[in-house]
Amino acid sequence: MRGRIEDGQPVTLGHVxxxxxxxxxxxxxxxxGGFLLHLVKxxxxDRLLIGNNVGRVNxxxxxxxVVGRVVRVHPLGR
Structure with a gap:
């Protein structure tokens, strides 16, 4: 999600x-078997095409x- 959400940047998830x-x-x-925070492309x-912010599609x-949707991106370092 580089450019939109940086690695390690905290976010708040909401129910959706x-x-x-x-x-x-x-x-x-x-x-x-895990979890991904990704952009819906x-x-x-019944399906979502997920990928990142720099062109990759998973x-x-x-x-x-779907577990939740990002409702807020917090500044890094806080």
């Missing part, structure tokens, strides 16, 4: 209905995998 997540949102998703009825995640 996965059905309303759209392209441009930053979400925490369950991904391959594209959204369909792949499709189910909307059911």
């Amino acid at each position: 209905d996965p059905a309303v997540v759209e392209a441009g949102d930053v979400v925490l998703v369950r991904w391959r 594209e959204a369909t009825v 792949g499709w995640a189910s909307r059911r995998a």
